[in-house]
Amino acid sequence: MDNLLCDEVWLSKSSNTFEEVSDPVALKSYENEEFEEAFAVCLEKEVSFLPESDYTKYLHSNNLIFPRCRVIQWFIKCRSRFNISFGTVFLAVNYLDRFVSICQCHDWEYWMLELISIACLSIAIKFNEMSALSLHEIQVENLDYSFQSNVILKMELILLKVLGWRLNSVTSFSFVEMLSVGFLEPHLHEKFISRVIDLLIQATLDQKMLEFRPSIVGISALWCTLDQLFPPKSDTYIAYIMSILNQSQKDDIIKCHKLMETQTSMRCENHHCYCPLSPTTVLYIEHA
Amino acid sequence: MWNEESDWIGSFDALLARLAECSMCSRRSGERPGAAQMDVKILDVAAEGGYGRVFRCLDVHTGALVAMKQITMVRLSQGIPAQIIREVSLLRELHHANIVKLLRVGFTENRYVNLVFEHLDYDLHQFIVNRGYPKDATTVKSFMFQILSAVAYCHSRKVLHRDLKPSNVLINHSKRLIKLADFGLAREFADDFLYTEKLGTSWYRAPEILCHSRQYSTQVDLWSVGCIFAEMVIGQPLFQVINCRDELEGIFKLLGTPTEETWPGITKLMPNLHIYCSKFDPLGLETFVTDLEPSGLNLLSMMLCLDPSKRISAEASLKHAYFTDVNWI
Structure with a gap:
């Protein structure tokens, strides 16, 4: 049964307690037309990169919550092994979710999900990184199955066709990148962003968070991290962001932020990484 | 190793068949049967x-x-x-x-x-070479405005082209319409992102890329547009005209060897600059680009600015005085 457990070493690296920074630097002043325009473009674009509306229900009814969690963790392991960016990981997750939700296949087997995941990560790397990996190389990291290059190539073609070749997805990470430019001094920025990314990864693995749009998840993760690291700055920042959103977006952010806070405090209390509960039934993978 | 002959391929083919039948797939893909x-x-x-x-x-x-x-x-x-x-x-x-x-x-x-x-009739390179280049100022202005409109749009969508050159600028002859093509090197950009330096055609490549910087942004496209602008006016690639051993030396001969004052950060980017080439005083754009009205020369100098942070943006270029007297906009 070992292979059914979530291996979440990648999250436990960061300490669970947030130390106070006595003198946080001033946050960037966002109030400029250019920023608001770019933000509006992203909000408009994100709608066309969402999975189908019944996606969470579909994952549940096909017992895909846990297998999805596993392949996302595989993406994250690949990230550290191949030194790829988090942006690429979030793109791969987006491709996976869109593909599975459009495909609506009713007799999933785990090898299918693994094959699709390899294609998703391969395409995301080629779209977003400076250099590609071979289809053999990409399979080095802990997979249950191994596939020949011609099979993966075929899967890449299917994936691209199903996604309509629309790969420049707007993800929660895109919003974090956009909203945190020039935010803090470089020495604090890295630490701040790694905390935000932790929250984004938890959100990606959590079925409840699938209900929220990427912008909502991204802003909520920034808000939570600011609350923990720079409480005085948090209110000013959120007030400004809220001022450029509509009422339903504001409501969603408050809801998402609350959920994220609860889960973060749970995680800190328990001193282990948050992991979504396993579904009542899971696919047992027999090793060949 | 699982391959095409393995047992599971039946299921895989069934998956393919399901995908082929899936009406949503064809709707999403935007492709005809x-x-x-x-x-x-x-x-x-x-x-x-x-x-x-x-x-x-x-x-x-x-x-x-x-x-x-x-x-x-x-x-x-x-x-x-x-x-x-x-x-x-x-x-x-x-x-x-x-x-x-x-x-x-x-x-x-x-x-x-x-x-x-x-389909478009030909590219700007063919137009310049075979048709004796756009001799009238109005055509140059029209082409420049259209190129800049496309580049400004790409940049507003956070996309860098990274390989702008006359052969990637296509022309519809009857409408005198310009279209950018060949986005094979294009990519979405993010602030503080490291990109590859091995790109673009060297005559149109920005100095920061030639100096091996991997941290660049929209300004690289504006440099290329400046090179195209000059080429439309003089009928051949600007940095091919200058007698030099490589593109970077040509750029420094034309615009002067940069210093920390004229291009902050250049010494960090290119520590061996003083060894690499002699200190050139600028020959000046007007020496080579002679048939261009003053406002055009001013715009060109703002595009071919060594320091990327001071280089004009596509959006700002469209509002430049060079385009004010044009009634086709």
Whole structure:
């Protein structure tokens, strides 16, 4: 049964307690037309990169919550092994979710999900990184199955066709990148962003968070991290962001932020990484 | 190793069949049924290059002229080439009057990728070489405005072209309409992102890339547009005209060797600058670009500014005085 457990070493690296920074630097002043325009473009674009509306229900009814969690963790392991960016990981997750939700296949087997995941990560790397990996190389990291290059190539073609070749997805990470430019001094920025990314990864693995749009998840993760690291700055920042959103977006952010806070405090209390509960039934993978 | 002959391939083929039947897939893909066969009749080969060939074709449904770019997939071990993935996916979301329209995408025997584009008569390179270049100032101005409109649009969508040159600027002869093409090196940009330096054609390559910087942004496209601007006026590549051993030396001869005052950060970017080349005093753009009105020369100098942080943006260029007297905008 070992292979059914979530291996979440990648999250436990960061300490669970947030130390106070006595003198946080001033946050960037966002109030400029250019920023608001770019933000509006992203909000408009994100709608066309969402999975189908019944996606969470579909994952549940096909017992895909846990297998999805596993392949996302595989993406994250690949990230550290191949030194790829988090942006690429979030793109791969987006491709996976869109593909599975459009495909609506009713007799999933785990090898299918693994094959699709390899294609998703391969395409995301080629779209977003400076250099590609071979289809053999990409399979080095802990997979249950191994596939020949011609099979993966075929899967890449299917994936691209199903996604309509629309790969420049707007993800929660895109919003974090956009909203945190020039935010803090470089020495604090890295630490701040790694905390935000932790929250984004938890959100990606959590079925409840699938209900929220990427912008909502991204802003909520920034808000939570600011609350923990720079409480005085948090209110000013959120007030400004809220001022450029509509009422339903504001409501969603408050809801998402609350959920994220609860889960973060749970995680800190328990001193282990948050992991979504396993579904009542899971696919047992027999090793060949 | 699982392969095509393995037991599970039956399930895989069933999955493919389900996908083929899936109405949502065809709706999402934006491709007509039979797009795999590309629905075109080849007339002749329009161009040939390292990537493959470009055919002039007829669309069998509409009878319209189209161009089909057939790219050979050489390294199948890497799957579909990154260049194709970027070009197609970015063109899928760039909808602008001055950007070439991608009509269909298809594959042949898993070896060729076929991209069907709207047909244009020739490119700016051919126009300059074969037609004695655009001698009248109005055409230069019109072409420049259209190129900048397309570049400004790309940048507003956070896309860098990274390979702007006359052969990637296509022309519709009757309408005098310009369209940017070849987004194979394009990518979405983010602040503080490291990119590859091995790109672009060297005569149109920005100095920060020639200095091996991997941290660059929209300004690289503006440098290339400046080079195209100068070439339209003088009839040949600007940095080919200057007698020099390489592009960087040519740039420094023309604009002067940079110092920490004129280009903050250059010594960090190129510590061996003083060893690499002599200290040149600027010859000045006006020495080489003689037939350009003062406001045009001013715009050109703002595009060909060594320090990327001081280089004019596409958006600002469109508002430049050079374009104020034009009634076709």
